[in-house]
Amino acid sequence: MTRLLQTIEPILWRDEQLHLLDQRVLPHTEKWLTYHDSDAVAEAIKLMVVRGAPAIGVTAAYAVVLAAREAWFSAGENWKEAVEPALKRLTSSRPTAVNLSWAIERMKQACASLSKYESPEPVLLALADRIQQEDIKANRTMGQYGADLLDNDSIVLTHCNAGALATAGFGTALGVIRQGFLDGKIEHVYVDETRPWLQGSRLTAWELMQEGIPMTLQADVAAGALMASGRLDWVIVGADRIASNGDTANKIGTYSLAVLAKYHGVKVMVVAPTTTIDWLLENGSLIPIEQRMSSEVSEIGGHVIAPVEVPVSNPAFDVTPASLIDAIVTEEGVVSNPSKEKMQQLKKEGK
Numbered sequence: 001m002t003r004l005l006q007t008i009e010p011i012l013w014r015d016e017q018l019h020l021l022d023q024r025v026l027p028h029t030e031k032w033l034t035y036h037d038s039d040a041v042a043e044a045i046k047l048m049v050v051r052g053a054p055a056i057g058v059t060a061a062y063a064v065v066l067a068a069r070e071a072w073f074s075a076g077e078n079w080k081e082a083v084e085p086a087l088k089r090l091t092s093s094r095p096t097a098v099n100l101s102w103a104i105e106r107m108k109q110a111c112a113s114l115s116k117y118e119s120p121e122p123v124l125l126a127l128a129d130r131i132q133q134e135d136i137k138a139n140r141t142m143g144q145y146g147a148d149l150l151d152n153d154s155i156v157l158t159h160c161n162a163g164a165l166a167t168a169g170f171g172t173a174l175g176v177i178r179q180g181f182l183d184g185k186i187e188h189v190y191v192d193e194t195r196p197w198l199q200g201s202r203l204t205a206w207e208l209m210q211e212g213i214p215m216t217l218q219a220d221v222a223a224g225a226l227m228a229s230g231r232l233d234w235v236i237v238g239a240d241r242i243a244s245n246g247d248t249a250n251k252i253g254t255y256s257l258a259v260l261a262k263y264h265g266v267k268v269m270v271v272a273p274t275t276t277i278d279w280l281l282e283n284g285s286l287i288p289i290e291q292r293m294s295s296e297v298s299e300i301g302g303h304v305i306a307p308v309e310v311p312v313s314n315p316a317f318d319v320t321p322a323s324l325i326d327a328i329v330t331e332e333g334v335v336s337n338p339s340k341e342k343m344q345q346l347k348k349e350g351k
């Protein structure tokens with residue numbers, strides 16, 4: 001239980017370089033990779049060395065520091081123009097999680113306010129640190145808000161990994177589960193393995209087991225039978241992008257869970273910081289859905305499990321309509337039965 005409140009932080013800035021915990025090789029190997037150029041970080045995001053919407057955002061903020069340093073050394077007083085191409089490459093590294101472009105935009109605004117005659121690094125680094133710390137703080141706040149919605153001894157299901165690994169620390173959906181466990185609200189957690197990338201079996205199971213939170217891993221297809229048994233109280237998930245009406249993009253399979261949950265009377269909680277809300281999008285149909293490489297589906301652990309050259313569809317995310325969600329938990333407050341109007345209220349009033 002030692003890590004319950006002091007969870008792993010997968011993104012570290014040390015010795016003027018960025019260090020990322022390589023999530024591709026967990027849970028069997030804990031390997032840290034070191035980055036000193038922003039293009040390599042963009043590639044790391046693409047390859048999912050680091051993944052999870054808030055974690056991608058924080059990583060991108062530090063990558064902007066690296067890009068600006070490089071631009072300052074190579075172009076001097078023209079660094080603001082020189083940094084642009086690297087920022088474009090970073091922005092396009094993954095399309096669905098809006099935290100990525102949110103963080104880059106915030107860093108760009110800071111760049112715009114700086115003198116062209118001074119190194120931008122100190123100011124940008126301080127801002128990236130702030131973005132990281134704000135994310136951890138938001139997660140802790142959401143953890144308590146979400147836990148407060150649970151009855152004692154709840155049985156919950158989570159999908160993908162919305163834990164410390166997917167954020168700067170503590171987690172969104174797993175933050176609620178962590179806090180809920182501490183508060184006596186969680187009796188048991190079912191963890192979907194989350195095909196095809198297996199974020200559930202490789203990452204969420206690893207996080208929960210380290211903390212002694214009672215859990216059971218199951219195949220994604222077992223969720224319906226679990227709900228039919230009448231034992232499940234909540235589905236608790238994170239989000240990659242929430243449209244302004246509450247429609248939510250999250251890991252592929254979340255929509256199926258929400259439909260099943262509605263049928264069985266199980267409640268659905270989405271936990272995400274306000275940095276995951278895209279106020280510019282009217283509804284979820286406008287959220288870009290990433291298609292990933294076919295080998296993620298046709299192979300497991302490097303072993304080919306399907307006919308060679310089989311046509312594959314591999315959307316990484318799906319969209320759950322707001323009407324299937326009981327609560328969206330943010331650090332600014334909880335939106336129950338989300339709708340366009342209630343989301344606007346959150347935007348206006350916050351906490």
Ligand code: MRU
Pocket residue numbers: 051052053054097159160161162163166167171172173199237238239240250251252316
């Ligand atoms: O493809 P991934 O692993 O980056 O997808 C991650 C998810 O879908 C998470 O549920 C989401 O980013 C929320 S993480 C706090």
